[in-house]
Amino acid sequence: MEIKNLCVIGAGIMGSGIAQLTASFGYNVNLVDISDQILKNVKKSIEINLERFFVAKNKLTKEEANKILHRIRLYTNKEEAVKDVQMVIEAVFEEMELKQQLFSELDNLCNNNVILASNTSSLSISDIALNSKFKERIIGIHFFNPAPVMKLIELIKGKKTSNEVVEKSKNFSESLNKTVVVVNDSPGFVTSRxxxxxxxxxxxxxxxxxxxxxxxxxxxxxxxxxxxxxxxxxxxxxxxxxxxxxxxxxxxxxxxxxxxxxxxxxxxxxxxxxxxxxxxxxx
Ligand SMILES: NC(=O)c1ccc[n+]([C@@H]2O[C@H](COP(=O)([O-])OP(=O)(O)OC[C@H]3O[C@@H](n4cnc5c(N)ncnc54)[C@H](O)[C@@H]3O)[C@@H](O)[C@H]2O)c1
The missing domain is CATH 1.10.1040.10 (N-(1-d-carboxylethyl)-l-norvaline Dehydrogenase; domain 2)
Incomplete structure (x- = not known):
């Protein structure tokens, strides 16, 4: 299944950066957070970033920047946001219980061929997947801050993550013009440890x-x-x-x-x- 539509959950520093980055590479992004106000502010700040770092420096035209913004849609309802997506990237607070609960919810909401990724910077992917039924589709895709700028993506293979999901996530990461390292799951992975x-x-x-x-x-x-x-x-x-x-x-x-x-x-x-x-x- 080709990845075209993504859902990014959590529109903080990382989620907003990941939304901006992926939309810039042509993906349609459903961005989720807990309130409309947070989402509106985030979209405004993405607009300002595109203007300041790309349009003003002649790296994008105003029209291209508008197209990127149009690819980002805002949601507070997860169920609606994950309809018709091929990948979900979670970037909520760094709390194990919150992430475990979210992943078991996503497990029920998404078809089992949808890749479920966490942007955690240290928590074990296998533990995040603990309560999920389809653990083979859960992976760590660790972006660095600021996501649109930093060159590395650290992919974390959980104990049960399938090779197919690793391969697809690697191709996806490389499509964003990033360099990828694949590491086995362990607290802190390589970079944070x-x-x-x-x-x-x-x-x-x-x-x-x-x-x-x-x-x-x-x-x-x-x-x-x-x-x-x-x-x-x-x-x-x-x-x-x-x-x-x-x-x-x-x-x-x-x-x-x-x-x-x-x-x-x-x-x-x-x-x-x-x-x-x-x-x-x-x-
Ligand atoms: N900040 C960094 O430098 C960095 C780098 C790499 C990875 N990370 C990881 O990325 C994740 C997010 O970090 P951040 O710095 O962007 O955090 P942040 O606090 O800036 O943003 C988290 C966002 O998640 C939202 N959120 C919380 N619970 C939610 C829920 N149930 N549903 C929807 N949205 C929810 C919050 O409202 C907030 O907007 C963490 O796991 C962190 O470890 C952070």
């Missing part, structure tokens, strides 16, 4: 007074050619996000992944990084 460990270790070095945050970031940028240091990255992504990934990895994989006490203190004090105006740095 590695980046969490690096950032958490950097925060711990800072806590122990080995070096200042600025020097740790400077050292990583110049020694390893990183575009950004791990402490500034934690501030950018959100210290709460890394803290929750750390807690989850510790629970699933062992104490080695325990978040630094400083990361915990930062979260408890509301110092989440850029989004709160203060983290390890001030913004």
């Amino acid at each position: 590695l980046i969490y460990v690096l950032c958490n270790e950097a925060i711990d070095l800072f806590k122990k007074g080995i070096a200042s945050a600025e020097d740790i970031d400077k050292a990583c940028k110049l020694a390893f050619n990183f575009p950004m240091g791990p402490i500034e990255l934690s501030d950018l992504v959100g210290n709460d996000i890394y803290y929750h990934i750390g807690q989850y990895l510790e629970k699933e994989l062992g104490q080695k992944y325990q978040p630094s006490i400083l990361l915990q203190e930062m979260v408890e004090s509301g110092l989440l990084g850029r989004k709160t105006g203060k983290g390890f740095y001030k913004y």
